Amino acid sequence: MKAIRGKIANRALGPGDRLPSIRAFAKTMQVSPSTVVEAYDRLAADGDIRAKRGSGFYVSTTALPPLTLAEDLPRTERAVDPFWVSRQSLDADPTTVKPGCGWLPADWMPHEDLRRALRNVARGEGPVLSDYGSTRGSIALRRLLMGRFADEGIEVFSEQLMLAGSGTQAVDLVCRFFLRPGDTVLVDDPCYFNFRALLRAHQVKVVSVPYTRSGPDIPSFEATLAAERPRLYLTNSALHNPTGATLSANTAHRLLNEAAAHDLIIVEDDIFADFEPEPSVRLAALDGLNRVIRIGSFSKTLSASARCGYIAARPDWIADLVDLQVATSFGGPSPVAAQLISGVLASGSYRKHMEGLRRRLAGARQKTVDTLRPLGIEPWLMPRGGFYLWCRLPDGYDSADVARTSLAKGVVLAxxxxxxxxxxxxxxxxxxxxxxxxxxxAEILQQSLQRCAPSSL
Amino acid sequence: MKAIRGKIANRALGPGDRLPSIRAFAKTMQVSPSTVVEAYDRLAADGDIRAKRGSGFYVSTTALPPLTLAEDLPRTERAVDPFWVSRQSLDADPTTVKPGCGWLPADWMPHEDLRRALRNVARGEGPVLSDYGSTRGSIALRRLLMGRFADEGIEVFSEQLMLAGSGTQAVDLVCRFFLRPGDTVLVDDPCYFNFRALLRAHQVKVVSVPYTRSGPDIPSFEATLAAERPRLYLTNSALHNPTGATLSANTAHRLLNEAAAHDLIIVEDDIFADFEPEPSVRLAALDGLNRVIRIGSFSKTLSASARCGYIAARPDWIADLVDLQVATSFGGPSPVAAQLISGVLASGSYRKHMEGLRRRLAGARQKTVDTLRPLGIEPWLMPRGGFYLWCRLPDGYDSADVARTSLAKGVVLAxxxxxxxxxxxxxxxxxxxxxxxxxxxAEILQQSLQRCAPSSL
Known part of the structure; x- marks a missing residue:
């Protein structure tokens, strides 16, 4: 590779020139022809030369354009809309600090468990590496999920469960199945921002009810169902995003009765459930997967890179959702991803990992409260678990202003x-x-608060 | 694990009973406490016992339901619609023979290259294993793709390229961006069946033009554009699916002029391009990614399990498509998958692998013609490459009848x-x-042809 690169650099080989034949160059270099083939192929992959099918290798006429992280950096002038936090945090410069993001730092994740599971996949059956998955996804992972449902007291039959490309893709698939442009969908206020971005993509009308410390405000919920007749309700039950609140048993029961009275379908996104210190009431369990659709993934606890979610629901809905998934993504979710996740789960290390995370987060929660309080930033409630704190800024501040100001200094807020x-x-x-x-x-927050102080002060 | 399973089997431990404490059982078994923890965690993963957070381990009260491949088998009574082939082949019993499916047999795929690349991922950077990807996807893979585009003579700037969850998801994303229910979309007749399934999900009107040996029939294409004003045209240029035909330069040029005259956007799905013996004309290259959107993936050549596709198009469209992908699947496509694919590509082994596949397929193509001809089944044309043969049955036969009859005997046809x-x-x-x-x-085909002989004979 070095020899050829040298010839290109000193112009012994110009753009478009044919490279020496494999045999000739092997003789020149006193190496085997296969070594030359490998060197040529690597140079071609790097873009220095190109292989023409059935003809040979030629020096590239156009250099590969450089491509660096810098080109992916999000535009900072974007409007502060539901995409703002995701775009600013997903594409952030690695030096950016991201208290606004929705995932744990990389070094909190179980990399050794993931590496071990991935090595097992690499050693495992060939078809898992190369073939399309079955339409409902990996049997091993579905079986592990059924065990987890049983632990929650939800009996899930195999025809009630399918894997999806991710938790978000699961919500999206359900929305595609039930919604038509112009339909009405109910969300909590506040709710996970990407529910809003997703529903915008579905061109539906979004209505919301205030979220209290024990779940959605039931009188408001009832009035909205009666007045707006929403088709779907999207929510998180355990450790609600962004508030960290927990649905109470009484609210859950009343909510389900209202849903039944108005024929509302509920999508319960359970993605933060494993962060709870002990399980709280779940709509899917009360309802027995009748009008509640349970969705989840391991993106927050194991790997967001593997991309694997699931949907548990009525068998007739699952059958149609599987067809819709075949039409829109062909095959089930990645067998490699599913085997990576199921490998970690089956090894038994997941429970200890989650215990560690819960302990660590409890400390971080208290520490963050202690950091924010001197700035006049107070948590709306102290969550039982998870990694979110929903906080109120001092009177009169506009959090979008504070976020924009902080972003300019390399801190992504939500x-x-x-x-x-x-x-x-x-x-x-x-x-x-x-x-x-x-x-x-704290430093940047303080500066931003000073900069954004309400003009009346 | 054996000891606890024994106690459960002989009823020394009943459903709901608490297991011996870690410390006590470690002493009994004369092993370390950590060994007991690991055994308990594995038993819990298997569903034999369950861990209650903060409380201990208990014998499961409900056994994990068995879940076997048999439960996933497709229903054979399904209508022969655009989903038929995918459902029958994706979920087929492993003993089923699948001349109707759209992928290569597992043992034709480069498993050693994939294993090596996956081991490298397992050894690599932790965040790749655990974190969300950037919204446009892996820089390394995008750079390799840009090199491949340069080889084709298409200059693609970084803001014109994004990765997607798969080729199908790329087509779906483009459709979501451009189409509204009731819009009209143009396809080839015949075309890839999943385009039809996908467009059905988008609730659009589908119109089609006959596909000739050199591309769509241009007079018919022109008349359909004038009469139906389709918004999009979905097609494969190289080795068209299902016919294996190749678009000619003249047809490509005329097609693009018609598209410009009627403001038609073209989605060129290039998934079979690497199977061509030498590159043919491409709409994206002629058009310079103006109204043509190039889509592709490595599902047919490297791995359909890794799930990774791409979209190359105008920068303003890519910016909006990236937002839509964030809304509907959050984050870019799987970093693990992208690194697996880019690892194989960068190693340089891909060219040799593809050379081998092309040689092997040329032999298989001729052999299949020789097998089918005695049955009166004739190829419509002999493709230059790829793995499809579009064939005509003897006069009067209904291929859906033949496919249904063959399915009952374990052969999936298309x-x-x-x-x-x-x-x-x-x-x-x-x-x-x-x-x-x-x-x-051949045996089952012959039997099915006999069984399905036209009644007039």
Whole structure:
């Protein structure tokens, strides 16, 4: 490779020139022809030369354009809409601090368990590496999920369960199945911002009900069902995003009765469930997967890179959702991804990993409260688990202003209104306690608060 | 694990009973406490016992339901619609022979290259294993793709390229972006059956033009554009699915002029391009990614399990498509999958692998023709490459009948009308030559032809 690169550099070989034949060059270099083939193929992969089918190798006429992280950096002038936090945090410069993001720092994740599971996949059956998955996805992972459902007291038959490309893709698939443009969908206020981005893509009308410390406000829920007749309700039950609140048994029961009275379908996104210190009431369990559709994934606890989610619901819905998934993504979710996840789960290491995370998060939660309080930023409630703190800024501050100001200094925050369909969370902000350890967070927050002080003060 | 299972089997431990404490059982078994923890965690993963958070381990009260491949088997009574082939082949019993399927046999795939690349991922950076990808996907893979585009003579800037969850998901994303229910979309007749399934999910009107040996029939294409004003045209240029035909330069040029005159957007799905003996003309190259959107993946050549596709198009469209992908699947496609694919590509082994596949397929193509001819089944044309043969059955036969009859005997075929929007391919059938080697194929085909002989004979 070095010899050829040298010839190109000193112009012994110009753009478009044919490279020496494999045999001739092997003789020149006193190596085997297969070594030359490998060198040529690697040079071609690097873009220095190109292989023409059935003809040979030629020096590239156009250099491969450089491509660096810098080109992917998000535009900072974007509107603070439901995409804002995701785009700013997914594509952030690695030096950016991200108290606004929705995942744990990489070094909190069980890399050794993932490496071991991935090595097992590499050693395992060939078809898992190369073939399309079955339409419902890996049997091993579905069986493990059924065991987890049984632990929750939900009996899930195999025809009630399918894997999907991710938790988000699972929600999206359900929305595609039930919704038509112009339909109405109910969300919590505040709710996970990407529910809003997703529903916008579905061109539906979004209505919202205030979320209280024990779940959606039931009188408001009832009135909205009667007035708006929403087709779907999207929610998180355990450790609600962004508030960290927990649905109470009584609210869950009343909510389900209202849903039945108005023929509402409920999508319960359970993605934060494993962060609870002990399981709370779940709509899917009360309802027995009748009108509740359970969705989840291991993106927050094991790997967001593997991309694997699931849907548990009525068998007739699952059958149609499987067809829809075949039409829109062909085959089930990645067998490699499913085997990576099921490998970690089956090894038994997941429970210890989650125990460790819960312990660590409890400490981080308290520490973040202690950091924010001197700035006048107060948690709306102290969550039982998870990594979010939904906080109120001092009176009069606009959290979007604070977020924009902080972004310019390399700190991504999550301003309240990206979570609020009614745009009533101007003074709120969601903090990810696992990303608040860096002293820069308090420092930049303080500067931004000073800069954004309400003009009336 | 054996000791606890024994206690459960002989009822020393009953459903719901608490297991011995870690410490006590470690002493009994004369092993370390950590060994007991691991055994308990594995038993819990297997569903024999369960862990209650903060409380201990208990014998499961409900056994994990068995879950076997048999439960996933497709229903054979399904209608022969665009989903038929995919459901029958994706979920087929492993003993089923699948001349109707759209992929190569597992043992034709480069498992050693994939294993090596996967081991490298397992050894690599932790965040790749655990974190969300950037919204446009892996830089390494995008750079390799840009090199491949340069080889084709298409200059693609970084803001014109994004990765997607798969080739199908790429087509779906483009359709979501451009189409609204009731819009009109143009396809070839015949075309890839899943385009039909996908467009059905989008609730659009599908119109089609006959596909000739050199591309779509241009007079018919022109008339359809004028009369129906389709918004999009979905097609494969190189080695068209199912016919194996190649678009000619003249047809490509005329087609693009018609598209410009009627403001038609073209989605060129290039998934079979690497199977061509030498590259043919491409719409994306002629058009310079103006109104043509290039889509592709490595599902047919490297791994359908890794799930990774791409979209190259105008920068303003890519920016919006990236937002839509964030809304509907959050984050870019799996970093693990992208690194697996880019690892194989960068190693340089891909070219040799593809050379081998092309050689092997050329032999299989001729052999399949020789097998089918005595049955009166004739190829419509002899493709330059790829694994499909689009064949005509003897006069009067209905290929759907033949496919249904063969399915009952464990052979999945691909009857013509699943590919035909106009339902005019009753007497055609697509054969995957890489799956026609088993003598059972000719045997069952012959029996089915006898059984389905036209009544007029």
């Amino acid at each position: 301003p309240g209104n990206v979570f609020s369909a009614s745009q009533t969370a101007t003074s709120f902000m969601r903090f990810n306690v696992a990303h608040c350890d860096d002293p820069i967070v | 009857p013509g009308n699943v590919f035909s929007a106009s339902q005019t391919a009753t007497s055609f059938m697509r054969f995957n030559v890489a799956h026609c080697d088993d003598p059972i194929v």
